[in-house]
Amino acid sequence: MKIVIAGAGDMGYHLAEQLSFDNKDIVLIDTDKDVLDNVASHLDVLTIVGDSTSLEVLKNANVQDAAMLMAVTTSEKTNIVTAALAKQLGAKRVIARVRTHDYLLPDHEVYFNQIGIDNIISPTMLCSSEIKRMLKNSSFTDVFEFEEGKLNVVGITLDQYSTLVNKKISDMSTNPIFEDIRIIAIVRGQMTIIPRGNTIIRNNDHVFFISNKKAVESILDLLGQKKVTVTNVMIIGGDDMAYATALKLEKEYRVTLIHKDKERCKWLSERLDNTLVINGDYKNIELLIEEGLEEMQAFISVTESSETNIITSLTAKNHGVYKAIAHVDTREYIHISHSIGVDSLINKKLVAANQITRFLRKGNVEAVSGIHGVDAEFIQYVITKNNRVTRKSLKDLHFPDTAIVAGVIRGDEVFIPDGDFMLQIDDKTIVLALPTAKTALEKLFH
Template sequence: MKIIIVGCGKVGDALADQLSAEGNDVTVVDRRYAAVEALSNEYDIMGIVGSGTDHSVLEEAGVEKADLLIAVTGSDELNLLCCLIAKKAGNCQTIARVRNPEFNREIAYIQEELGLALVINPEFAASVEIARILRFPSAIEISPFAKGRAEVLKFRVSESSVLDHMMVSEITTKLHCNEVLVCTVERGDEAIIPDGNFMMREKDVVSIVASPKRASQFFKKIKVQTNQVKDALIIGGGKVSFYLAKQLLSMGIDVKIIEKDRERCEKLSELLPRATIICGDGVDQALLMEEGLMKSDSLVTLMNMDEENILLSLFARNKRNKMKIITKINSITFDEVINKLDLDSIIYPKYVTAEHIVRFVRAMKNSIGSNVETLHHLVGNKVEALEFCIRENAPVLNIPLEKLRLKEGLLIGCINRSGTIITPKGQDMLMMGDTVVVITTNKGLNDISDILKE
């Protein structure tokens, strides 16, 4: 596919990386020469210096033959205008990043009236991820599938856990959790899709796939907390904080926000009358203690500086081990270092946004059998969990799973059949209308047929 990305910021970088790696013909456009040069050199893609609202610039980028234009500049209005011009100039599909909370209320109307294929709000998407984790604080990460009927939940095996030195197959025989499937294990820098004989150990990061009800039962059996937090202390009062606070308050969770900009505090007080807004520096240790750090169920660090978010999270972990801590990271790319820190849950808004867009791109590239309905990256970018909808011409129809010639490094996680979640066994078959979750280390699967060996 020929794809034009307008905007070479953090999201543009993440998209250029993933979309070019999947074999798409990618061109980036930005007014900043240095940003265009950096991305075009790093990912061996074409770069154009200029404005995405300039018709001649879009022509030079190849808009007339483009399949998709993605506008992810820092301006919502610029992004929407880029998409309008692209549709007129090339009649291609368009995606716009729109971040303003005022626009967010009218997102469906904007998408329909402007004929956009997709509108994505990174801050709102990140807040949804955070709220989902605070609902189930023992999980490091939660990825929903089948419209929320199934979830992939990531958690760490603790020192005293019953799972320490237990084989994967024993989850069924010893814990009697037949409807829970272990799909990935992270051990150090290694990402493993385990078989039944794989033995879990302390400090492993394990991902399971199950319905929310079955997952809750499983965590109770291994004596892990399943209740949502009672309160949240949010550091930083930006857009993510606003969206998150609205969701948490609707869930019955008490919210306290610490923000050092007085004008922003006054605005948040108007927008969130049920939240407690504190004007102060979120990295002031005395202020944190005074505002109840030692009593809070959870801490969410959402400041603009990644370094401050990381250090504050480490400080809180050192002070209170039983608190749920979520850290937002925007741009730091030292993944190996970050993964070795005791940071609990980490949210990368740029990757959340990229996932939504990559899923859409793969659905566009789909052949006969099935669309990519949902896509989540697990274990950084080493493992993908994808949900496919099975159509009548799919080559996997009505064949027992044990007879399918599946690629290595691939696992069928669950089947959604008319709202019923099935944990697959060898004799189970995929039927027309099912959706199926596939967990794999193979990158770039676009269609259900791609799970089969050639």
């Protein structure tokens, strides 16, 4: 399968990296030769230096043979023109990255369809939705819902006082609570572990649990933590990300937004109906305290500086804020999010890249969810009649060691399967997989 990516920034690089594990034929276009040389030194991709809005460049990339073109440069206009031209040249499916919020309105998307663009995505809007989802389950750093919450995956970092630390997973099975929950992944440092029975939980491990809807609070009981309800939220920053986030949150939370630019604050206050907009220097901690920092349950830092976002979030934690979320532009920071003290680090480009990759999965895939800072993703397969996975128990399927069947949804029933479990036709199967397992999984579930 041939894939053409226009734009070799963080988002384009992440897409190319994800797809290279799937043995896709990838062509990467960018105007910056140095950036492309860096990508080529790390990934097995073909690079072309040039403007993706050029017909000659697109033809050189053989876009007419592409199953998909993704236009993900930092220029909205470039992306729209690139995608429209690629479709005219014969690309089967085209996706364009946009910044303008109005483009995403249902009534407006039809205009893009009419010029041949199949899908448009906004990293900012996707990221603000992700932040809202994080606040709904503020006790956890990561939350994933499948089939409207029938199955839930949550992540949390364990400290030395946790009752699970230094225990072997097989020894926990005697606890009745593990009938409805299971540990399906562990992040230790920068290593992602798919646990087995002999895996031992260590101090500072970031652990992912899967559970049915009723058992989510049982995880907090198991860990000795109380559920905290978020009502007051402070946002610092004033760009599109801050605006989109405040817009999504202000109907459900009491939101205070602080930004340093006076004119931008005026613009924000005219468009946000239920958000208190304050003009001030968000690096001034005394100002943040004066504006109610210590009464906040959540602090969201989305300024243009990754370092400012991390430092202010850590400061908020030191002042008693329960949940701190920081946006970072540098993808390398994501991998340290579980160890530096900030509850959640988020990168809008990676969120968007994970959204795009779901269009490319084979094997009756219904959904794909990436995990921030983790080299793994959830893939939801639908079992069909022509599938051999219904003929054997899970333990006899020669499942790759770097993947695990985390849960199964069968009609209104949910299962957290063991090795003896057998899949049935129409089951929705949620698999957690490291990149190296993707090819084997596509063969297994195709």
